[in-house]
Amino acid sequence: MERILLQTGFPTSIDQFVAQYGTAIISTLTTIVLFGVAFIAAYYIGKTVLLHATERSLRARGFKEGVISLALSVVSILVLAGAVAVAATVAGFGTVLAAFATLGGALALGISFAAQDLISNFVAGIFIIKDEPFRVGDWIQWDGNEGVVREIKLRVTRIETFDNELVTVPNSQLANAVLVNPVANKTLRISYDFGIGYDDDIEQARAAILAAARTIDDVLSDPEPTAPVTDLGDSAVILTGRVWINPQQSSAVAVRTAFIEAVKKQFDSAEVDMPYPHTTLEGDVELNGSNTSSVA
Incomplete structure (x- = not known):
């Protein structure tokens, strides 16, 4: 009895191995090949078309190199995710892909709530770099503060005060504040x-x-x-x-x-006088129970 189970559960020859696992192996190899081919094709086409189109579009609109580099990185990540999704669909992983998409959406929603301040600073930094309300070296004033801009990053801007203090300001504060740039014009x-x-x-x-x-x-x-x-x-x-x-x-x-x-x-x-504020008092003053003469 034990001998029969052993022969039935584990193949003892190549013919038995092929007969028992051949179909599964072929199906698995086919799926892997389909996934690989579909992934390479989708990734190559997406990267070639979307990256070039994004770069040309941003350069035509006059965006800075920092913004262009950031946009290309984001597009590359999106192309990679899209290629994986296309390959999984072609290979027949639709159910698994749907489950991961649901999980990914939930994670993205949670992360967006937790990092909303970071995201707002990040987006504000992009608009500051694009719109250029100020540049490095400009003297700016905002919310009762002032200083000279020393560095502009995507998340924060570093400003040096006239007391030689380095202040790090979140970009969302500068983007939402009434900002004065006294040195923006020629006079x-x-x-x-x-x-x-x-x-x-x-x-x-x-x-x-x-x-x-x-x-x-x-x-x-x-x-x-x-x-x-x-x-x-x-x-x-x-x-x-x-x-x-x-x-x-x-x-x-x-x-x-x-x-x-x-x-x-x-x-x-x-000999021009520069008077300081003063107050004139007029009337009578009583001292020690007696009236004195009026003072003015």
């Missing part, structure tokens, strides 16, 4: 309010401000500096000194500080 106006006394001569003060502006090399002559009266304060008449610079060649911060210092020196030379 930039720098303004500062100077207060003079009500008894001082406005024309004399204006001449002093304009003279101070002309002493600064980085101040442009066209548009020319101006100093209009912009406000009548509680303690001073306000003249706003306005000068123009080329922000791509000059530092706005350095010009502003030099302008303020030069105007102060001009006011001192011309």
Whole structure:
């Protein structure tokens, strides 16, 4: 009995092996060959057509090399996944493929929820690189912050503050914020309010401000500096000194500080008063139970 089972379960000759497993082996080899041929054909055709089409399309639209490289990597992954799906279908793995597709969809949904901030930063980085609201070396301002852009990556942008601090900002924050780029244009106006006394001569003060502006090399002559009266304060008449610079060649911060210092020196030379805010008190003051004379 044991001898019969042994001969029935395990072939003892080549003829028995072929008779018992031949059909299964041929079917398996056929499936492997079909899968391999279909995968190679789908992958080669997809990579040849889609990669070239994607690259030509992005270059024609003026995308940067970083974006093009990223897009080609994503397309390569999609082509690989598509080739596997096509090959599995041709080889007759449709049921298995459907199960893996369902599992993959569930995993993708879970990952997308867990990494939504990362994905939003990633997408924002692509638009920043494409739209170029700022470039490396630009001075930008956003949400009460400011600094000089030192590096732009797909996920974050690194900015150096004027205190020499390196700040790493998620790209989604920059993409969603109201961002000011003072150095985007060829000219930039720098303004500062100077207060003079009500008894001082406005024309004399204006001449002093304009003279101070002309002493600064980085101040442009066209548009020319101006100093209009912009406000009548509680303690001073306000003249706003306005000068123009080329922000791509000059530092706005350095010009502003030099302008303020030069105007102060001009006011001192011309004896123009720069009053500080003060309050006048009028009335009677009682000390030690007795009335004193009124003070003003």
